[in-house]
Amino acid sequence: MRRSRSLKLQFVWTIFLILVSTSMISGVILLGLMKIGVINSLSGYPFLRLAITLLSCVIIGTTISLVVSKRILKPINDLVEGTKEIAKGNFEIHIENDTLKDELGALIDNFNLMAAELKNVDLVHNDFITNFSHEFKTPIVSIRGFAKQLNNPNLSEKDKQESIAIILEETERLSNLSMNILLLSKIENQKKITxxxxxxxxxxxxxxxxxxxxxxxxxxxxxxxxxxxxxxxxxxxxxxxxxxxxxxxxxxxxxxxxxxxxxxxxxxxxxxxxxxxxxxxxxxxxxxxxxxxxxxxxxxxxxxxxxxxxxxxxxxxxxxxxxxxxxxxxxxxxxxxxxxxxxxxxxxxxxxxx
Missing domain, CATH: 3.30.565.10 (Histidine kinase-like ATPase, C-terminal domain)
Incomplete structure (x- = not known):
């Protein structure tokens, strides 16, 4: 609640400063125009004088808003670009936040934390895939090698039995690996299951x-x-x-x-x-x-x-x-x-x- 009020106050304060700055600059310009006689020469044209006043306020206010908004919206634009990078799979993204201490600053800090966590998850995922591929490939290569030996007509009965025993052992290993992967997947998603x-x-x-x-x-x-x-x-x-x-x-x-x-x-x-x-x-x-x-x-x-x-x-x-x-x-x-x-x-x- 305190942070929410802080952001609202900051927004109101920014608008207030823009309005005050616009009024002061417009006033100075109008005084200058009065001194050189431009405004006085239009004394018979009240609507034209009003239009010049309003137009100067709009131009000055818009110019100030553009300058101020560029600084205010920079963190938001950085967040938009950051989310695009995250969507592309780039988890190395980091948004600098040296001055903001409000809700926007908290959002940037949480974004950086999210990017860091996603990077860790990505590393763990890639490591898991690499390790799983290795663990799965090893017994398959072994089974294929000993299965080829069984095709040898000159293979002794003792060697045949040894090859068969190794093939059975490796298939059991594959079976255990598959069951453990399924069990691990189940219990890692158990938070949603009673x-x-x-x-x-x-x-x-x-x-x-x-x-x-x-x-x-x-x-x-x-x-x-x-x-x-x-x-x-x-x-x-x-x-x-x-x-x-x-x-x-x-x-x-x-x-x-x-x-x-x-x-x-x-x-x-x-x-x-x-x-x-x-x-x-x-x-x-x-x-x-x-x-x-x-x-x-x-x-x-x-x-x-x-x-x-x-x-x-x-x-x-x-x-x-x-x-x-x-x-x-x-x-x-x-x-x-x-x-x-x-x-x-x-x-x-x-x-x-x-």
Whole structure:
């Protein structure tokens, strides 16, 4: 409201100054004409004198308005040109605003902020397309190469089976990539969709995830340590199932053979806290800053077994529930992913440890 009044006052003040300036300049000109006798010689022509007075006021007022409007309308013209550049896809545009402190100045500042945000979105989009193309192309090239080998009539049975196994593995990777892209697209647009919340036991869900991934942790001879409070929660069961599967898979992937994964859930103030900790390879400080970025994989040796979307999806699911995710890690000493989901538990009974 204060800014609105400020703009109105500025507009009224500008008109007032134009009128006053026009009156003063016209008056000076008329006095000059009177001194040289031009006006006095027209004393018998009142309408002509009136016409000369009005015409001088119109010409002087219009001239002043043109000069003043050029300065006043410059920021608006800059905004018009800026929007044209934005429409062309040029997000490098920036409008200078050194003096304006009113609504127009705020509009220019917000325009510059919008251009900067669109530039970031464009960079992220281009990076996403580049990474997705690379992730999609790699298994296809691998499948094509091994499929060609199968056409070789001299290929041994052992090599055939190895080629078939690799093709199946790469098609599974493509399938997982496609499903993760679809899931990521869904949850990134979830703001407009109501979460399908239901009431269920969180500890039972975590145990189910462990059972579903049994082949993976048994293959690496990983020991599981559980500290699960018996909590009934109200949340989107399907999305949280995906969250825990992604985090536990990640812990298994980066654990050493014979390592240990600790999973716990407990009440944390008015929230629920779930810790998933491994004692595997850990990560650098740089990796911790980018671990939730799309397609980012901190350890190059594990690129073949993931697509860099699991943790991005996990973080977004926690965010959708109004929570936050933290990661604590040191290189060579494992990592702990902490998910804090606010106000979703309804009851608690004593902790069950196994």
């Amino acid at each position: 979460l399908k919340k239901s009431s269920y036991y969180l500890d039972e869900q975590l145990r189910m995830c462990i059972l579903l991934l049994q082949n993976l942790w048994e293959e690496k001879n990983i020991e599981l340590s559980l500290d699960l409070a018996h909590l009934r929660v109200t949340a989107d069961e399907e999305l949280l199932m995906q969250l825990w599967l992604n985090l536990i898979k990640n812990a298994i992937r980066y654990s050493h053979i014979g390592g240990t994964i600790t999973i716990s859930c407990s009440v944390f103030g008015n929230a629920v806290k779930v810790n998933i900790q491994d004692n595997g390879i850990g990560m650098t400080d740089y990796a911790q800053k980018h671990i939730f970025d799309k397609f980012y994989q901190g350890d190059p040796s594990h690129h073949a077994v993931g697509n860099g979307l699991g943790l991005t999806i996990a973080a977004r699911i926690v965010q959708l529930h109004g929570g936050k995710m933290q990661v604590k890690s040191k290189q060579g000493k494992g990592a702990t992913f902490i998910s804090i989901l606010p106000a979703i538990y309804t009851e608690e009974t004593p902790t069950i440890t196994s």
